Amino acid sequence: MAFAATDRPLKRGALARRFGCNIETIRYYENIALLPAPERTRSGHRIYSPADQTRLGFILRARELGFSVEELRSLLSLADSHEYTCGEVLTLTRGHLTDIRTRIKDLARLEHTLADISAQCEGGDVPHCPVMDALLKDG
Amino acid sequence: MAFAATDRPLKRGALARRFGCNIETIRYYENIALLPAPERTRSGHRIYSPADQTRLGFILRARELGFSVEELRSLLSLADSHEYTCGEVLTLTRGHLTDIRTRIKDLARLEHTLADISAQCEGGDVPHCPVMDALLKDG
DNA sequence: GTAGTCCCTGTAGTAGATACAGGTTCAAGA
DNA sequence: TCTTGAACCTGTATCTACTACAGGGACTAC
Known part of the structure; x- marks a missing residue:
């Protein structure tokens, strides 16, 4: 765009x-x-x-x-003030970056777990599945 | 839990x-x-x-x-049928895994971009910020 | 004039819950 | 038996960030 x-x-x-x-x-x-x-x-x-x-x-x-949108409101109010400092913007950006890194970590953990479980699958017409087992078993 | x-x-x-x-x-x-x-x-x-x-x-x-929730509906209907095969479950799981990997990639790209931009910041009271520049400049 | 495209408004729908108001019911103690 | 407070019931609103749609008015080209 x-x-x-x-x-x-x-x-x-x-x-x-x-x-x-x-x-x-x-x-x-x-x-x-x-x-x-x-x-x-x-x-x-x-x-x-x-x-x-x-x-x-x-x-x-x-x-x-x-x-x-809420972070954006803060960014816009800084931009509108014409008096922002790099420090202020950087604080917002770092907070956002931390959120993103947390989300990545959470997803990576998920990906790992799912990949592990499905690696145990044989696939095909076998009427038994490690993924289902993982979902059915009591924790 | x-x-x-x-x-x-x-x-x-x-x-x-x-x-x-x-x-x-x-x-x-x-x-x-x-x-x-x-x-x-x-x-x-x-x-x-x-x-x-x-x-x-x-x-x-x-x-x-x-x-x-929609994937879950499929999983549940397989589980309810008592006639699922490992292949069916695996197909659903792989689709889901693909989604997750896509989301991770998107977020990683975002993280990279943001980290790059904010690495150029000096922070502090400087009245100028590379992050703001990136947001203000026409693409 | 008219056809087709644009624009206007308000409202509803999406995912996946979570929260709240206003009203029963339950369980335990006096 | 009475009371009190917790738990339960229902329907509806809220959240994020849009997107879609219906029913109507406006603009442009021919």
């Missing part, structure tokens, strides 16, 4: 295509106040300025990096 | 304590038909037989192994 702003206003559909996101996602971000309510045409169609587009790019990139 | 059935009926609270799960989870599994509707006392309290308990244990163990 490009996530690149244009130098002219765009409507919602064009914005979604430009940023490679779902059109409904944009309205969603407005609903939860990540994006400000944009200008409208007289008939009510949303018009996204270059600044709006840049902000959407920020949001989408942060989401691609796995930041949760 | 023990996930071990007793040889006597239990009410919902005792069952939850026994299996180390949330009491509401048991009702939830009944609602989505993973657990059958159990016997009731005359006044309507649920009574879980040893067989019900064994089934809950199966469900909780499968969830601990990361099987989704």
